[in-house]
Amino acid sequence: MKKKQWKRNHAKDKKSELAIQIVNDFDSQFSYCLALEKVNCQILKDVNLEVRSGEIVSILGPSGSGKTTTLNVIAGFLDVKSGSLNYNNQVWNNLPTQKRRIGVVFQDYALYNNKTVLQNIMTPIRNQKDKKTQATKYAKLVGLEKHVKQNVATLSGGQKQRVALARAIVKTPSILLLDEPFSALDANLRVSTRDWVHDLIKKLKIPTLLVTHDQEEALSISDYIYVMKDGEVVQFGKPYEIYNRPINTWVAKFIGETNILETSTGYVGVKPENLKLNDDGEYQFGQVKIKHIENLGSHFKLKLSNGFNINTRTLPNEEFFLSSNKVLYFDLKGELIHEA
Incomplete structure (x- = not known):
């Protein structure tokens, strides 16, 4: 995979502005400091x-x-x-x-x-x-x-x-x-x-x-x-x-506690807030059990039997169905393929 260079393009014909200068019509899209x-x-x-x-x-x-x-x-x-x-x-x-x-x-x-x-x-x-x-x-x-x-x-x-x-x-x-x-x-x-x-x-x-x-x-x-x-x-x-849209599973897990599920073709990632505690979602994860409950005051953090963690304001039954309407797909190397 070609190494990405995370550098923004800026127009070469635009003169850079002084950092402290206050310019009302300044367009930061075209100038860097x-x-x-x-x-x-x-x-x-x-x-x-x-x-x-x-x-x-x-x-x-x-x-x-x-x-x-x-x-x-x-x-x-x-x-x-x-x-x-x-x-x-x-x-x-x-x-x-x-x-x-x-x-x-x-x-x-x-x-x-x-x-x-x-x-x-x-x-x-x-x-x-x-x-x-x-x-x-x-x-x-x-x-x-x-x-x-x-x-x-x-x-x-x-x-x-x-x-x-x-x-x-x-x-x-x-x-x-x-x-x-x-x-x-x-x-x-x-x-x-x-x-x-x-x-x-x-x-x-x-x-x-x-x-x-x-x-x-x-x-x-x-x-x-x-x-x-x-x-x-x-x-x-x-x-x-x-x-x-985290670029790989490492970024996904580092930012936002994304749940990562390993499959035969790669990995599936789901944000805790996108998980549903029923079978209404398009993507089904089946029956799960609660392994541990962490009371955080404003909400509960649940650790589930399939390795997922979810945040919820109300406690479901000990065993319930898990699904989602939004998932991230990663390849076997953990690189993002697409989201659905």
């Missing part, structure tokens, strides 16, 4: 990736897949062994980190806990004459204007996340890099913070690359997703495309 072309470094293998103005693009994958390595290459923390790293047609391969104007929000935020909110936000612009005015402006932008004199150590997790974001964008970055930025927050705060960050980034039109292992996070916040495994991009697309 950042592009990695066949980049190799440590575990990375010919990685192709693009981030365009006004987009939030996620790199999604398990631990060790190459997500953070890709981020470190873009930030200049790691050298490119081969391939090309470009920003608006400017080669970045040997450009020092400080000249890339990268904004980074680290997983642990990397704040100065012995300093105030304002002092933390001023860190990247400490040599500017109007640093206090600028920092105050961005503190207000992230909703922390009442906390500028407060020591960072006394803030909540959500407030610290806002300080880290303000510090990353105060210098009007070329591109914003988010490294698992919501992982330290509790479940409820994670969702509300994620929505707030999404709206702020879209307002500022900063091209943003999000590194995450959380499928729900990537699906909810991203314009596009690169799915990585073992240093390679295995699938690229819009969130709903990757969720509904």
Whole structure:
């Protein structure tokens, strides 16, 4: 099978826009800000990736897949062994980190806990004459204007996340890099913070690359997703495309808990939400029994005798019929053939 190169086409006759420039009629379909072309470094293998103005693009994958390595290459923390790293047609391969104007929000935020909110936000612009005015402006932008004199150590997790974001964008970055930025927050705060960050980034039109292992996070916040495994991009697309049409059984099981059933000719995949607890579906899976019930509060997760897992709000009888109206067909190598 020919190796796929997950790289979007962009018109060569269109001039790339500056990342921080706000252009009302900007069409992101034709212009990119950042592009990695066949980049190799440590575990990375010919990685192709693009981030365009006004987009939030996620790199999604398990631990060790190459997500953070890709981020470190873009930030200049790691050298490119081969391939090309470009920003608006400017080669970045040997450009020092400080000249890339990268904004980074680290997983642990990397704040100065012995300093105030304002002092933390001023860190990247400490040599500017109007640093206090600028920092105050961005503190207000992230909703922390009442906390500028407060020591960072006394803030909540959500407030610290806002300080880290303000510090990353105060210098009007070329591109914003988010490294698992919501992982330290509790479940409820994670969702509300994620929505707030999404709206702020879209307002500022900063091209943003999000590194995450959380499928729900990537699906909810991203314009596009690169799915990585073992240093390679295995699938690229819009969130709903990757969720509904995974390119192989590995992606199918990694995103959305797809049930995979082995047959003599290949594999059949079914999403839990597409399973029916009766014989009304076009595709029949026969009688099944419940092996284990997991109570998740809002719904139940059932592990069945045929290896399937289903989510349901009401508990069926111990033995019931299973069917579906939508399935994915994979060949013996696990590659997607078609959906029905």
